[in-house]
Amino acid sequence: MTATSASSLEDFIAALPKVELHVHLEGSLQPETLLTLADSHQLSDLQRSLEEIRSWYEFRDFPHFLEVYRHAVQVLRDAEDFALLAAETIRSLARQNVHYAEVNFSLCDHLERGIPAEVVFAGLEQGRTQVEAEHDITIRWVPDFPGDFGVAAGERTLDAVLTHGPASVLGFSIGGLEVDREPFADLFTRARAAGLRSLPHAGETEGPDRVWSAIHALGADRIGHGIGSMRDPALVDYLREQQLPLDVSPTSNLCTRSVASLEEHPLPRMLEKGLLVTLNSDDPPMFGTDLTGEYRTASRMGLGPAALAQLARNGVQASFLEPARKTALVAEIDATAAQHDAAS
Numbered sequence: 287m288t289a290t291s292a293s294s295l296e297d298f299i300a301a302l303p304k305v306e307l308h309v310h311l312e313g314s315l316q317p318e319t320l321l322t323l324a325d326s327h328q329l330s331d332l333q334r335s336l337e338e339i340r341s342w343y344e345f346r347d348f349p350h351f352l353e354v355y356r357h358a359v360q361v362l363r364d365a366e367d368f369a370l371l372a373a374e375t376i377r378s379l380a381r382q383n384v385h386y387a388e389v390n391f392s393l394c395d396h397l398e399r400g401i402p403a404e405v406v407f408a409g410l411e412q413g414r415t416q417v418e419a420e421h422d423i424t425i426r427w428v429p430d431f432p433g434d435f436g437v438a439a440g441e442r443t444l445d446a447v448l449t450h451g452p453a454s455v456l457g458f459s460i461g462g463l464e465v466d467r468e469p470f471a472d473l474f475t476r477a478r479a480a481g482l483r484s485l486p487h488a489g490e491t492e493g494p495d496r497v498w499s500a501i502h503a504l505g506a507d508r509i510g511h512g513i514g515s516m517r518d519p520a521l522v523d524y525l526r527e528q529q530l531p532l533d534v535s536p537t538s539n540l541c542t543r544s545v546a547s548l549e550e551h552p553l554p555r556m557l558e559k560g561l562l563v564t565l566n567s568d569d570p571p572m573f574g575t576d577l578t579g580e581y582r583t584a585s586r587m588g589l590g591p592a593a594l595a596q597l598a599r600n601g602v603q604a605s606f607l608e609p610a611r612k613t614a615l616v617a618e619i620d621a622t623a624a625q626h627d628a629a630s
Contacts, residue, residue: 298591298626299581303618304384305601306566306577308510308533311391311410312359313569314375323361332360343572348491348542352432352462355572359395368409373417378570380421382578385615386607387425390459394431394443403446411452426606427455428485432462433470440473448480456606457483459510464492467499474504483507483606489514491544494521506530508604513539516552526560531604536583537575538568548587557593564601591628595619
């Protein structure tokens with residue numbers, strides 16, 4: 287990019303076609319919507335103002351983030367609530383020039399609260415089909431469960447997916463506290479046999495051992511976060527050789543105290559090592575960001591326009607879009623980069 291002004295960079299980021307591979311639906315709940323739904327369902331044990339919610343979203347650490355996250359989902363009660371959240375989330379992605387997204391949602395949390403899976407899926411599909419008809423965007427769903435809830439919770443979640451999940455369900459994920467992934471091997475074998483992609487969180491708050499177990503025990507097709515991989519040179523070599531994608535979310539890692547500062551975040555080193563890294567927003571309003579904001583953050587971390595364009599290409603490569611659409615979307619990214627003098 288010949289011009290280096292803030293406005294030219296902002297224009298480039300806005301114009302860049304994007305995919306989002308690691309964003310949580312419930313973590314995309316806007317504070318205003320949370321208040322509206324809390325009032326609608328007469329929930330009195332939640333924060334009562336935008337100021338209180340913003341203060342609530344200042345996390346001490348990762349367990350505190352999970353505590354807030356699981357409390358916030360109480361406002362989702364019926365299909366209309368899930369439809370509203372899905373539509374708002376997808377419209378926000380479309381406004382950021384996101385053409386394709388694989389969206390995690392916490393099916394297990396809703397099942398544990400007594401919300402039937404068919405209610406959740408009905409709402410998600412209503413919101414998805416409505417907004418896909420309005421915008422050039424395709425959404426695929428990735429139901430997940432918290433590892434700290436145990437194998438039985440994962441089994442219940444997978445059973446619900448296999449019984450009630452629509453064709454738009456793409457994968458299966460484990461999140462929550464980063465407990466040992468080995469006990470979930472049989473569960474993920476069953477999910478993969480049913481045609482679901484294995485998309486576990488690993489190496490977010492823990493180290494390389496969790497990433498190795500996600501690879502060997504869970505047959506990971508892609509790793510959610512994976513920043514802990516950088517502590518093990520052998521793992522870095524494996525990830526580079528296999529080009530196993532890692533979905534990285536810098537602002538999330540900072541807000542949950544998984545990294546102490548952006549200066550210490552390993553994203554630039556991961557790219558330098560030749561890893562297939564994608565850029566993602568994780569839980570946007572909870573962390574005061576969105577995918578466009580993460581491209582700005584990557585720029586502040588020292589990545590130039592050519593590197594930002596490569597992150598966008600990486601997202602396409604790591605996605606499960608059909609090959610023809612991948613080729614077309616990469617061509618759009620290349621054209622945008624050339625137009626802004628940001629070719630690699």
